[in-house]
Amino acid sequence: MTELPPLNSLRAFDAAGRRLSFRSAAEELGVTQGAVAQHVRQLEAQLGVVLFERVPKGLRFTSVGRSYHNRIAGIFADLRSATAELKPEPNKVLISVTPTFAAKWLIPNLPDFTSAHPNIDLRIMATEKVSSFHSDGIDLAVRQGSPPFGASLDVTLLFKQSLIAVAAPMFADEGDIPLEPEALSKLPKVHDTHDLWPSYLAQLGVKNQSARHLRLSQTSLAVDAAIAGQGVALVSRFLVTPDLEAGRLIEVGPAWDADRSDFYVLIPRTARNNQSVTNVLTWLKSRSASDT
Structure with a gap:
Protein backbone atom coordinates (compact mmCIF):
# COMPACT_ATOMS: atom_id res chain seq x y z
CA MET A 1 0.00 0.00 0.00
CA THR A 2 1.35 3.42 -0.99
CA GLU A 3 2.24 5.45 2.10
CA LEU A 4 -0.09 8.40 2.56
CA PRO A 5 1.30 11.91 3.24
CA PRO A 6 1.01 13.24 6.82
CA LEU A 7 -2.43 14.58 7.66
CA ASN A 8 -1.04 17.95 8.80
CA SER A 9 0.67 18.43 5.45
CA LEU A 10 -2.57 17.66 3.63
CA ARG A 11 -4.53 20.03 5.89
CA ALA A 12 -2.01 22.80 5.23
CA PHE A 13 -2.18 22.15 1.48
CA ASP A 14 -5.98 22.14 1.52
CA ALA A 15 -6.18 25.48 3.38
CA ALA A 16 -3.41 27.11 1.35
CA GLY A 17 -5.08 25.99 -1.86
CA ARG A 18 -8.46 27.41 -0.89
CA ARG A 19 -6.94 30.74 0.22
CA LEU A 20 -3.96 30.83 -2.19
CA SER A 21 -2.02 32.35 0.68
CA PHE A 22 0.14 30.82 3.40
CA ARG A 23 -0.76 33.71 5.70
CA SER A 24 -4.53 33.25 5.31
CA ALA A 25 -4.18 29.49 5.66
CA ALA A 26 -2.21 29.97 8.88
CA GLU A 27 -4.95 32.21 10.30
CA GLU A 28 -7.55 29.56 9.45
CA LEU A 29 -5.56 26.72 11.01
CA GLY A 30 -4.34 28.67 14.03
CA VAL A 31 -0.65 28.09 13.32
CA THR A 32 2.20 30.22 12.04
CA GLN A 33 2.71 31.09 8.40
CA GLY A 34 6.08 29.36 8.53
CA ALA A 35 4.49 26.14 9.75
CA VAL A 36 2.06 26.07 6.83
CA ALA A 37 4.86 26.73 4.34
CA GLN A 38 6.98 23.96 5.89
CA HIS A 39 4.14 21.44 5.73
CA VAL A 40 3.56 22.24 2.06
CA ARG A 41 7.27 21.94 1.27
CA GLN A 42 7.35 18.55 3.01
CA LEU A 43 4.35 17.41 0.99
CA GLU A 44 5.98 18.56 -2.26
CA ALA A 45 9.18 16.73 -1.31
CA GLN A 46 7.33 13.49 -0.50
CA LEU A 47 5.28 13.62 -3.71
CA GLY A 48 8.21 14.77 -5.84
CA VAL A 49 6.18 17.52 -7.52
CA VAL A 50 5.75 21.30 -7.21
CA LEU A 51 2.21 22.13 -6.06
CA PHE A 52 2.39 25.94 -5.91
CA GLU A 53 4.26 28.70 -7.65
CA ARG A 54 5.27 31.36 -5.14
CA VAL A 55 4.23 34.76 -6.57
CA PRO A 56 4.47 38.28 -5.05
CA LYS A 57 0.81 38.41 -4.00
CA GLY A 58 0.55 34.86 -2.66
CA LEU A 59 0.37 31.48 -4.38
CA ARG A 60 -0.55 30.12 -7.77
CA PHE A 61 -1.33 26.48 -8.52
CA THR A 62 0.78 24.47 -10.86
CA SER A 63 -1.31 22.28 -13.16
CA VAL A 64 -0.61 19.17 -11.07
CA GLY A 65 -1.20 21.14 -7.87
CA ARG A 66 -4.65 22.26 -9.01
CA SER A 67 -5.65 18.74 -10.01
CA TYR A 68 -4.44 17.30 -6.69
CA HIS A 69 -6.15 20.03 -4.67
CA ASN A 70 -9.50 19.40 -6.35
CA ARG A 71 -9.39 15.84 -5.05
CA ILE A 72 -8.01 16.67 -1.59
CA ALA A 73 -10.42 19.59 -1.02
CA GLY A 74 -13.39 17.35 -1.81
CA ILE A 75 -12.19 14.73 0.67
CA PHE A 76 -11.77 17.29 3.47
CA ALA A 77 -15.20 18.76 2.67
CA ASP A 78 -16.74 15.30 3.04
CA LEU A 79 -14.92 14.82 6.36
CA ARG A 80 -16.22 18.17 7.67
CA SER A 81 -19.72 17.34 6.53
CA ALA A 82 -19.66 13.88 8.12
CA THR A 83 -18.35 15.31 11.39
CA ALA A 84 -20.97 18.05 11.40
CA GLU A 85 -23.70 15.46 11.03
CA LEU A 86 -22.38 13.62 14.08
CA LYS A 87 -22.06 16.82 16.14
CA PRO A 88 -24.87 19.12 15.01
CA GLU A 89 -24.97 22.67 16.32
CA PRO A 90 -28.57 23.71 15.61
CA ASN A 91 -28.12 27.22 16.98
CA LYS A 160 -31.16 48.09 -3.84
CA GLN A 161 -27.87 49.61 -4.90
CA SER A 162 -28.08 53.39 -4.53
CA LEU A 163 -24.67 54.99 -4.90
CA ILE A 164 -23.97 58.45 -3.55
CA ALA A 165 -20.88 60.67 -3.54
CA VAL A 166 -19.86 61.52 0.04
CA ALA A 167 -17.12 63.58 1.61
CA ALA A 168 -16.10 65.20 4.90
CA PRO A 169 -18.04 68.36 5.88
CA MET A 170 -15.01 70.49 4.92
CA PHE A 171 -15.95 69.96 1.27
CA ALA A 172 -19.16 71.92 1.80
CA ASP A 173 -17.02 75.01 1.33
CA GLU A 174 -16.69 74.16 -2.35
CA GLY A 175 -20.20 75.47 -3.02
CA ASP A 176 -23.86 74.62 -2.60
CA ILE A 177 -24.52 71.02 -1.64
CA PRO A 178 -25.03 68.87 -3.63
CA LEU A 179 -22.31 70.17 -5.92
CA GLU A 180 -22.77 70.82 -9.59
CA PRO A 181 -21.35 67.97 -11.73
CA GLU A 182 -18.50 70.13 -13.03
CA ALA A 183 -17.40 71.06 -9.50
CA LEU A 184 -17.71 67.47 -8.34
CA SER A 185 -15.55 66.23 -11.21
CA LYS A 186 -12.65 68.39 -10.04
CA LEU A 187 -12.54 67.18 -6.42
CA PRO A 188 -10.00 64.54 -5.30
CA LYS A 189 -11.46 61.06 -5.64
CA VAL A 190 -11.26 58.02 -3.37
CA HIS A 191 -11.60 54.76 -5.34
CA ASP A 192 -12.34 51.20 -4.27
CA THR A 193 -12.06 47.96 -6.23
CA HIS A 194 -15.45 48.51 -7.92
CA ASP A 195 -14.00 51.58 -9.73
CA LEU A 196 -17.40 53.10 -10.49
CA TRP A 197 -16.33 56.74 -10.64
CA PRO A 198 -16.01 56.82 -14.47
CA SER A 199 -19.53 55.42 -14.93
CA TYR A 200 -20.98 57.69 -12.24
CA LEU A 201 -19.50 60.85 -13.76
CA ALA A 202 -20.48 59.75 -17.27
CA GLN A 203 -24.15 59.56 -16.30
CA LEU A 204 -23.78 63.12 -14.92
CA GLY A 205 -22.43 64.21 -18.29
CA VAL A 206 -18.91 65.13 -17.15
CA LYS A 207 -15.42 63.67 -17.23
CA ASN A 208 -13.13 63.18 -14.27
CA GLN A 209 -10.91 66.23 -13.78
CA SER A 210 -9.41 65.29 -10.41
CA ALA A 211 -5.75 66.10 -9.91
CA ARG A 212 -5.45 63.61 -7.03
CA HIS A 213 -6.68 60.03 -6.61
CA LEU A 214 -6.51 57.58 -3.71
CA ARG A 215 -7.08 53.90 -4.55
CA LEU A 216 -8.00 51.42 -1.84
CA SER A 217 -8.83 47.72 -1.82
CA GLN A 218 -12.09 47.90 0.15
CA THR A 219 -15.11 50.18 0.21
CA SER A 220 -14.94 50.43 4.01
CA LEU A 221 -11.45 51.90 3.69
CA ALA A 222 -12.73 54.36 1.08
CA VAL A 223 -15.41 55.48 3.54
CA ASP A 224 -12.84 55.96 6.30
CA ALA A 225 -10.60 57.92 3.92
CA ALA A 226 -13.51 60.19 2.99
CA ILE A 227 -14.26 60.81 6.67
CA ALA A 228 -10.57 61.72 7.11
CA GLY A 229 -10.89 64.38 4.41
CA GLN A 230 -8.89 62.56 1.72
CA GLY A 231 -11.47 63.11 -1.00
CA VAL A 232 -14.90 62.11 -2.27
CA ALA A 233 -15.95 58.45 -2.10
CA LEU A 234 -18.68 56.70 -4.08
CA VAL A 235 -20.56 54.28 -1.81
CA SER A 236 -23.90 52.60 -1.20
CA ARG A 237 -26.15 54.87 0.82
CA PHE A 238 -27.12 52.24 3.41
CA LEU A 239 -23.45 51.70 4.30
CA VAL A 240 -22.92 55.34 5.32
CA THR A 241 -26.33 56.30 6.75
CA PRO A 242 -24.95 56.46 10.34
CA ASP A 243 -22.02 58.63 9.17
CA LEU A 244 -24.41 60.98 7.35
CA GLU A 245 -26.70 61.25 10.36
CA ALA A 246 -23.75 61.88 12.70
CA GLY A 247 -22.33 64.59 10.44
CA ARG A 248 -19.10 62.75 9.72
CA LEU A 249 -19.98 62.75 6.02
CA ILE A 250 -22.12 64.89 3.74
CA GLU A 251 -23.73 63.97 0.44
CA VAL A 252 -22.05 66.00 -2.29
CA GLY A 253 -23.43 64.28 -5.40
CA PRO A 254 -26.80 62.91 -6.57
CA ALA A 255 -27.79 59.29 -6.10
CA TRP A 256 -27.24 56.78 -8.89
CA ASP A 257 -29.02 53.44 -9.01
CA ALA A 258 -26.34 51.29 -10.62
CA ASP A 259 -27.76 48.34 -12.56
Whole structure:
Protein backbone atom coordinates (compact mmCIF):
# COMPACT_ATOMS: atom_id res chain seq x y z
CA MET A 1 0.00 0.00 0.00
CA THR A 2 1.35 3.42 -0.99
CA GLU A 3 2.24 5.45 2.10
CA LEU A 4 -0.09 8.40 2.56
CA PRO A 5 1.30 11.91 3.24
CA PRO A 6 1.01 13.24 6.82
CA LEU A 7 -2.43 14.58 7.66
CA ASN A 8 -1.04 17.95 8.80
CA SER A 9 0.67 18.43 5.45
CA LEU A 10 -2.57 17.66 3.63
CA ARG A 11 -4.53 20.03 5.89
CA ALA A 12 -2.01 22.80 5.23
CA PHE A 13 -2.18 22.15 1.48
CA ASP A 14 -5.98 22.14 1.52
CA ALA A 15 -6.18 25.48 3.38
CA ALA A 16 -3.41 27.11 1.35
CA GLY A 17 -5.08 25.99 -1.86
CA ARG A 18 -8.46 27.41 -0.89
CA ARG A 19 -6.94 30.74 0.22
CA LEU A 20 -3.96 30.83 -2.19
CA SER A 21 -2.02 32.35 0.68
CA PHE A 22 0.14 30.82 3.40
CA ARG A 23 -0.76 33.71 5.70
CA SER A 24 -4.53 33.25 5.31
CA ALA A 25 -4.18 29.49 5.66
CA ALA A 26 -2.21 29.97 8.88
CA GLU A 27 -4.95 32.21 10.30
CA GLU A 28 -7.55 29.56 9.45
CA LEU A 29 -5.56 26.72 11.01
CA GLY A 30 -4.34 28.67 14.03
CA VAL A 31 -0.65 28.09 13.32
CA THR A 32 2.20 30.22 12.04
CA GLN A 33 2.71 31.09 8.40
CA GLY A 34 6.08 29.36 8.53
CA ALA A 35 4.49 26.14 9.75
CA VAL A 36 2.06 26.07 6.83
CA ALA A 37 4.86 26.73 4.34
CA GLN A 38 6.98 23.96 5.89
CA HIS A 39 4.14 21.44 5.73
CA VAL A 40 3.56 22.24 2.06
CA ARG A 41 7.27 21.94 1.27
CA GLN A 42 7.35 18.55 3.01
CA LEU A 43 4.35 17.41 0.99
CA GLU A 44 5.98 18.56 -2.26
CA ALA A 45 9.18 16.73 -1.31
CA GLN A 46 7.33 13.49 -0.50
CA LEU A 47 5.28 13.62 -3.71
CA GLY A 48 8.21 14.77 -5.84
CA VAL A 49 6.18 17.52 -7.52
CA VAL A 50 5.75 21.30 -7.21
CA LEU A 51 2.21 22.13 -6.06
CA PHE A 52 2.39 25.94 -5.91
CA GLU A 53 4.26 28.70 -7.65
CA ARG A 54 5.27 31.36 -5.14
CA VAL A 55 4.23 34.76 -6.57
CA PRO A 56 4.47 38.28 -5.05
CA LYS A 57 0.81 38.41 -4.00
CA GLY A 58 0.55 34.86 -2.66
CA LEU A 59 0.37 31.48 -4.38
CA ARG A 60 -0.55 30.12 -7.77
CA PHE A 61 -1.33 26.48 -8.52
CA THR A 62 0.78 24.47 -10.86
CA SER A 63 -1.31 22.28 -13.16
CA VAL A 64 -0.61 19.17 -11.07
CA GLY A 65 -1.20 21.14 -7.87
CA ARG A 66 -4.65 22.26 -9.01
CA SER A 67 -5.65 18.74 -10.01
CA TYR A 68 -4.44 17.30 -6.69
CA HIS A 69 -6.15 20.03 -4.67
CA ASN A 70 -9.50 19.40 -6.35
CA ARG A 71 -9.39 15.84 -5.05
CA ILE A 72 -8.01 16.67 -1.59
CA ALA A 73 -10.42 19.59 -1.02
CA GLY A 74 -13.39 17.35 -1.81
CA ILE A 75 -12.19 14.73 0.67
CA PHE A 76 -11.77 17.29 3.47
CA ALA A 77 -15.20 18.76 2.67
CA ASP A 78 -16.74 15.30 3.04
CA LEU A 79 -14.92 14.82 6.36
CA ARG A 80 -16.22 18.17 7.67
CA SER A 81 -19.72 17.34 6.53
CA ALA A 82 -19.66 13.88 8.12
CA THR A 83 -18.35 15.31 11.39
CA ALA A 84 -20.97 18.05 11.40
CA GLU A 85 -23.70 15.46 11.03
CA LEU A 86 -22.38 13.62 14.08
CA LYS A 87 -22.06 16.82 16.14
CA PRO A 88 -24.87 19.12 15.01
CA GLU A 89 -24.97 22.67 16.32
CA PRO A 90 -28.57 23.71 15.61
CA ASN A 91 -28.12 27.22 16.98
CA LYS A 92 -24.93 28.01 15.05
CA VAL A 93 -25.34 30.06 11.88
CA LEU A 94 -22.37 31.01 9.68
CA ILE A 95 -22.91 34.00 7.39
CA SER A 96 -20.52 34.99 4.62
CA VAL A 97 -20.22 38.72 3.86
CA THR A 98 -17.65 41.14 2.52
CA PRO A 99 -15.43 42.99 5.03
CA THR A 100 -17.19 46.26 4.10
CA PHE A 101 -20.69 44.86 4.69
CA ALA A 102 -19.52 43.40 8.00
CA ALA A 103 -17.82 46.58 9.24
CA LYS A 104 -20.32 49.17 8.03
CA TRP A 105 -23.68 47.43 8.44
CA LEU A 106 -23.75 43.98 10.01
CA ILE A 107 -21.55 44.51 13.08
CA PRO A 108 -23.15 47.87 14.03
CA ASN A 109 -26.53 46.11 13.94
CA LEU A 110 -25.46 43.04 15.94
CA PRO A 111 -26.75 44.38 19.31
CA ASP A 112 -30.24 44.40 17.81
CA PHE A 113 -29.81 40.83 16.53
CA THR A 114 -28.48 39.59 19.87
CA SER A 115 -31.41 41.18 21.66
CA ALA A 116 -33.91 39.57 19.28
CA HIS A 117 -32.21 36.14 19.10
CA PRO A 118 -30.01 35.61 22.16
CA ASN A 119 -29.86 31.83 21.61
CA ILE A 120 -28.45 31.96 18.07
CA ASP A 121 -24.68 31.77 17.73
CA LEU A 122 -24.18 33.99 14.67
CA ARG A 123 -20.70 33.61 13.22
CA ILE A 124 -19.37 35.96 10.54
CA MET A 125 -16.98 35.06 7.74
CA ALA A 126 -15.81 38.37 6.28
CA THR A 127 -13.88 37.87 3.07
CA GLU A 128 -13.69 39.31 -0.44
CA LYS A 129 -13.56 35.78 -1.85
CA VAL A 130 -16.75 33.92 -2.71
CA SER A 131 -17.08 31.29 0.01
CA SER A 132 -18.47 27.85 -0.70
CA PHE A 133 -21.70 26.80 1.00
CA HIS A 134 -20.52 23.20 0.94
CA SER A 135 -16.80 23.18 1.69
CA ASP A 136 -16.79 26.25 3.98
CA GLY A 137 -19.98 25.28 5.81
CA ILE A 138 -21.75 28.56 4.96
CA ASP A 139 -25.41 28.74 5.99
CA LEU A 140 -26.24 31.99 4.21
CA ALA A 141 -24.38 34.71 2.37
CA VAL A 142 -24.83 38.31 1.31
CA ARG A 143 -23.75 38.82 -2.29
CA GLN A 144 -23.72 41.85 -4.56
CA GLY A 145 -24.81 41.36 -8.15
CA SER A 146 -27.94 40.20 -9.93
CA PRO A 147 -29.82 36.89 -10.22
CA PRO A 148 -29.58 34.12 -11.16
CA PHE A 149 -27.06 33.00 -8.56
CA GLY A 150 -27.70 29.27 -8.81
CA ALA A 151 -30.60 26.87 -9.10
CA SER A 152 -29.97 25.40 -5.66
CA LEU A 153 -30.23 28.75 -3.85
CA ASP A 154 -33.12 30.79 -2.49
CA VAL A 155 -32.51 34.48 -3.25
CA THR A 156 -33.89 37.45 -1.29
CA LEU A 157 -33.29 41.10 -2.17
CA LEU A 158 -31.75 42.92 0.80
CA PHE A 159 -30.75 46.38 -0.50
CA LYS A 160 -31.16 48.09 -3.84
CA GLN A 161 -27.87 49.61 -4.90
CA SER A 162 -28.08 53.39 -4.53
CA LEU A 163 -24.67 54.99 -4.90
CA ILE A 164 -23.97 58.45 -3.55
CA ALA A 165 -20.88 60.67 -3.54
CA VAL A 166 -19.86 61.52 0.04
CA ALA A 167 -17.12 63.58 1.61
CA ALA A 168 -16.10 65.20 4.90
CA PRO A 169 -18.04 68.36 5.88
CA MET A 170 -15.01 70.49 4.92
CA PHE A 171 -15.95 69.96 1.27
CA ALA A 172 -19.16 71.92 1.80
CA ASP A 173 -17.02 75.01 1.33
CA GLU A 174 -16.69 74.16 -2.35
CA GLY A 175 -20.20 75.47 -3.02
CA ASP A 176 -23.86 74.62 -2.60
CA ILE A 177 -24.52 71.02 -1.64
CA PRO A 178 -25.03 68.87 -3.63
CA LEU A 179 -22.31 70.17 -5.92
CA GLU A 180 -22.77 70.82 -9.59
CA PRO A 181 -21.35 67.97 -11.73
CA GLU A 182 -18.50 70.13 -13.03
CA ALA A 183 -17.40 71.06 -9.50
CA LEU A 184 -17.71 67.47 -8.34
CA SER A 185 -15.55 66.23 -11.21
CA LYS A 186 -12.65 68.39 -10.04
CA LEU A 187 -12.54 67.18 -6.42
CA PRO A 188 -10.00 64.54 -5.30
CA LYS A 189 -11.46 61.06 -5.64
CA VAL A 190 -11.26 58.02 -3.37
CA HIS A 191 -11.60 54.76 -5.34
CA ASP A 192 -12.34 51.20 -4.27
CA THR A 193 -12.06 47.96 -6.23
CA HIS A 194 -15.45 48.51 -7.92
CA ASP A 195 -14.00 51.58 -9.73
CA LEU A 196 -17.40 53.10 -10.49
CA TRP A 197 -16.33 56.74 -10.64
CA PRO A 198 -16.01 56.82 -14.47
CA SER A 199 -19.53 55.42 -14.93
CA TYR A 200 -20.98 57.69 -12.24
CA LEU A 201 -19.50 60.85 -13.76
CA ALA A 202 -20.48 59.75 -17.27
CA GLN A 203 -24.15 59.56 -16.30
CA LEU A 204 -23.78 63.12 -14.92
CA GLY A 205 -22.43 64.21 -18.29
CA VAL A 206 -18.91 65.13 -17.15
CA LYS A 207 -15.42 63.67 -17.23
CA ASN A 208 -13.13 63.18 -14.27
CA GLN A 209 -10.91 66.23 -13.78
CA SER A 210 -9.41 65.29 -10.41
CA ALA A 211 -5.75 66.10 -9.91
CA ARG A 212 -5.45 63.61 -7.03
CA HIS A 213 -6.68 60.03 -6.61
CA LEU A 214 -6.51 57.58 -3.71
CA ARG A 215 -7.08 53.90 -4.55
CA LEU A 216 -8.00 51.42 -1.84
CA SER A 217 -8.83 47.72 -1.82
CA GLN A 218 -12.09 47.90 0.15
CA THR A 219 -15.11 50.18 0.21
CA SER A 220 -14.94 50.43 4.01
CA LEU A 221 -11.45 51.90 3.69
CA ALA A 222 -12.73 54.36 1.08
CA VAL A 223 -15.41 55.48 3.54
CA ASP A 224 -12.84 55.96 6.30
CA ALA A 225 -10.60 57.92 3.92
CA ALA A 226 -13.51 60.19 2.99
CA ILE A 227 -14.26 60.81 6.67
CA ALA A 228 -10.57 61.72 7.11
CA GLY A 229 -10.89 64.38 4.41
CA GLN A 230 -8.89 62.56 1.72
CA GLY A 231 -11.47 63.11 -1.00
CA VAL A 232 -14.90 62.11 -2.27
CA ALA A 233 -15.95 58.45 -2.10
CA LEU A 234 -18.68 56.70 -4.08
CA VAL A 235 -20.56 54.28 -1.81
CA SER A 236 -23.90 52.60 -1.20
CA ARG A 237 -26.15 54.87 0.82
CA PHE A 238 -27.12 52.24 3.41
CA LEU A 239 -23.45 51.70 4.30
CA VAL A 240 -22.92 55.34 5.32
CA THR A 241 -26.33 56.30 6.75
CA PRO A 242 -24.95 56.46 10.34
CA ASP A 243 -22.02 58.63 9.17
CA LEU A 244 -24.41 60.98 7.35
CA GLU A 245 -26.70 61.25 10.36
CA ALA A 246 -23.75 61.88 12.70
CA GLY A 247 -22.33 64.59 10.44
CA ARG A 248 -19.10 62.75 9.72
CA LEU A 249 -19.98 62.75 6.02
CA ILE A 250 -22.12 64.89 3.74
CA GLU A 251 -23.73 63.97 0.44
CA VAL A 252 -22.05 66.00 -2.29
CA GLY A 253 -23.43 64.28 -5.40
CA PRO A 254 -26.80 62.91 -6.57
CA ALA A 255 -27.79 59.29 -6.10
CA TRP A 256 -27.24 56.78 -8.89
CA ASP A 257 -29.02 53.44 -9.01
CA ALA A 258 -26.34 51.29 -10.62
CA ASP A 259 -27.76 48.34 -12.56
CA ARG A 260 -26.91 44.72 -11.63
CA SER A 261 -25.28 45.63 -8.33
CA ASP A 262 -27.98 45.07 -5.71
CA PHE A 263 -27.40 43.21 -2.44
CA TYR A 264 -29.02 39.78 -1.98
CA VAL A 265 -29.18 37.12 0.71
CA LEU A 266 -28.49 33.63 -0.63
CA ILE A 267 -29.52 30.47 1.22
CA PRO A 268 -29.23 26.85 0.04
CA ARG A 269 -32.67 25.36 -0.42
CA THR A 270 -31.58 22.49 1.80
CA ALA A 271 -31.49 24.98 4.73
CA ARG A 272 -35.16 25.94 4.44
CA ASN A 273 -36.08 23.81 7.46
CA ASN A 274 -33.30 25.21 9.67
CA GLN A 275 -35.17 27.48 12.06
CA SER A 276 -32.06 29.39 13.14
CA VAL A 277 -31.13 30.20 9.53
CA THR A 278 -34.71 31.26 8.84
CA ASN A 279 -34.63 33.55 11.88
CA VAL A 280 -31.42 35.20 10.67
CA LEU A 281 -32.96 35.77 7.23
CA THR A 282 -36.09 37.27 8.78
CA TRP A 283 -34.00 39.62 10.91
CA LEU A 284 -31.86 40.70 7.93
CA LYS A 285 -34.98 41.53 5.94
CA SER A 286 -36.50 43.43 8.87
CA ARG A 287 -33.35 45.52 9.50
CA SER A 288 -32.83 46.29 5.83
CA ALA A 289 -36.48 47.37 5.49
CA SER A 290 -36.13 49.78 8.42
CA ASP A 291 -32.87 51.21 7.01
CA THR A 292 -34.40 51.59 3.57
